[in-house]
Amino acid sequence: MEAKRLALLCRELADNKKAEQIVVLDVRKLSSVTDYFVICSGTSDPHLRAIVGELEDRLREDHGIKARAQDGADGGRWVVMDFFDVIVHVMHPEVRELYDLEGLWSDAKPVRSLARRKNPAA
Numbered sequence: 408m409e410a411k412r413l414a415l416l417c418r419e420l421a422d423n424k425k426a427e428q429i430v431v432l433d434v435r436k437l438s439s440v441t442d443y444f445v446i447c448s449g450t451s452d453p454h455l456r457a458i459v460g461e462l463e464d465r466l467r468e469d470h471g472i473k474a475r476a477q478d479g480a481d482g483g484r485w486v487v488m489d490f491f492d493v494i495v496h497v498m499h500p501e502v503r504e505l506y507d508l509e510g511l512w513s514d515a516k517p518v519r520s521l522a523r524r525k526n527p528a529a
Contacts, residue, residue: 408470410492414443415520417495420465421447424458426497432515442492443518446508448500452482458497459486466490 408416414431421429426447435442449455459477466472472490479486484502488495496508 408472410442411518413472413490414445414493414518416466416470417445417462417490417493418447418520420461421445421458421495421497423465424454424461426458427500428503430509431518432509432512433518434512434515437512437514441489441494443494444508444512444515445493445495446498446503447496448498448503450500452484455484455486455497455499459488462488462495462497 411433418429418431426449429445429447432444432446433442434444447458449458463474466474474488474490474495476489477487484499485506486495486497488497496503498506
């Protein structure tokens with residue numbers, strides 16, 4: 408699957424579980440490690456696990472995609488899922504504010520959805 412499409416799919420799957428402040432950043436010109444970051448917040452440990460579980464299950468079952476590495480899933484407040492060209496960060500709001508990935512990668516371009524909006528003024 409093309410990297411941008413995977414990043415947007417990860418955003419959609421996180422949204423399925425009501426992840427908050429979902430951001431997709433294009434870091435291709437800034438990083439030699441990955442092409443896209445998906446960053447989102449979960450409001451509690453169970454919420455974080457639900458978001459990560461949705462990503463794991465839907466990507467594996469529907470698309471045959473599995474993270475090549477994952478860290479923080481065992482009680483962590485920041486779970487990182489590495490899909491090579493896409494790295495997903497699922498964080499508690501306090502951890503997200505503390506590490507400020509969006510600030511660190513402020514030169515990255517935010518990625519908009521591929522789908523057309525029903526209301527362009529929105």
